[in-house]
Amino acid sequence: MVDLYPPTRPYDAGFLDTGDGNRVYYEQLGNPQGKPALMVHGGPGSGASRRPTRAWDPEAYRIIRYDQRNCGRSTPHASDPATDMSLNTTRHLIDDMEALREHLGIEKWLLNGASWGPTLVLAYAEQYPERVTEIVIQAVMTSRRSEIEWLYRGARRFRPEAWDRFRAGVPEGERDGELLAAYARLMENPDHAVREKAAANWLAWEDAVITDEPNGVPGMYSDREADARIAFVRICAHFFSNGAWLEEDQLIRDAYKLAGIPGVIVHGRHDMGCPVRTAWELAKAWPGARLHIIEDAGHAGSDAAGHVLRDAIEEFKNR
Numbered sequence: 001m002v003d004l005y006p007p008t009r010p011y012d013a014g015f016l017d018t019g020d021g022n023r024v025y026y027e028q029l030g031n032p033q034g035k036p037a038l039m040v041h042g043g044p045g046s047g048a049s050r051r052p053t054r055a056w057d058p059e060a061y062r063i064i065r066y067d068q069r070n071c072g073r074s075t076p077h078a079s080d081p082a083t084d085m086s087l088n089t090t091r092h093l094i095d096d097m098e099a100l101r102e103h104l105g106i107e108k109w110l111l112n113g114a115s116w117g118p119t120l121v122l123a124y125a126e127q128y129p130e131r132v133t134e135i136v137i138q139a140v141m142t143s144r145r146s147e148i149e150w151l152y153r154g155a156r157r158f159r160p161e162a163w164d165r166f167r168a169g170v171p172e173g174e175r176d177g178e179l180l181a182a183y184a185r186l187m188e189n190p191d192h193a194v195r196e197k198a199a200a201n202w203l204a205w206e207d208a209v210i211t212d213e214p215n216g217v218p219g220m221y222s223d224r225e226a227d228a229r230i231a232f233v234r235i236c237a238h239f240f241s242n243g244a245w246l247e248e249d250q251l252i253r254d255a256y257k258l259a260g261i262p263g264v265i266v267h268g269r270h271d272m273g274c275p276v277r278t279a280w281e282l283a284k285a286w287p288g289a290r291l292h293i294i295e296d297a298g299h300a301g302s303d304a305a306g307h308v309l310r311d312a313i314e315e316f317k318n319r
Contacts, residue, residue: 007052025073026066034062036106042115045074045235060317068129078231114138122251134316135263140279141245142251162208169201199233213298255285263289264312268297
């Protein structure tokens with residue numbers, strides 16, 4: 001994201017008690033009386049950014065960011081093998097967003113997210129369109145099984161040696177079956193060394209996928225501390241081996257429900273992890289959405305992508 005404003009740090013932070021043993025961390029930045037905007041992080045399981053926000057006008061926006069269940073500063077953490085992952089599904093995450101909105105006394109908010117973030121943004125907005133003012137999303141994934149299949153198998157045609165290492169990361173007897181389910185089982189192993197090795201193998205593949213993209217960042221996925229790596233992979237494997245508990249094409253099929261919600265979709269032409277076709281299909285199905293395909297960007301974005309995102313945020317701040 002392109003910097004525009006001085007660094008803004010939180011003025012408020014706390015935990016949302018979900019009532020089932022989970023506590024979701026959140027923080028607020030900017031103007032308490034400003035326009036509410038929720039930042040929905042990717043992954044799933046990456047946790048919210050801890051950097052100061054510099055693309056959002058701190059005088060105009062009330063910015064809320066939070067760590068989805070079992071990652072970041074939310075508890076219990078997915079790096080703990082005792083954490084019950086059955087309580088972490090797309091349905092739970094939608095409910096958490098709505099509970100957070102009510103907890104903070106917000107009537108409506110702008111939603112922003114990238115990568116996995118758009119899956120959750122769209123799932124929430126299609127259920128609660130009356131609670132959403134605008135949507136700004138980047139590097140779009142809707143978590144269709146076809147998209148997941150591409151990311152964890154189809155992309156091997158460009159990096160066959162890296163994919164062979166990814167495949168070799170599961171027990172030999174499971175290599176020709178459902179790889180993601182095999183990784184999900186490894187991430188439930190009580191042996192920390194087993195979980196750590198599986199996480200390293202998974203993240204090495206994710207890193208390899210974006211290696212040749214414009215502005216690809218070496219180690220973009222694996223460059224995090226040990227517990228965060230384990231939590232990220234455990235949550236990703238849990239969600240993607242279950243198709244994120246969504247019907248195939250659900251989010252694009254139901255995009256008509258977003259009619260009346262202005263949307264900006266920003267997607268890199270060379271996004272290897274989330275091919276541009278998904279963003280194209282979403283834009284066609286969503287009345288009022290504007291799609292910007294950025295020619296010099298991949299999954300990690302670019303300065304040009306950052307300028308388009310910044311312009312959308314500026315446009316919507318006084319709407």
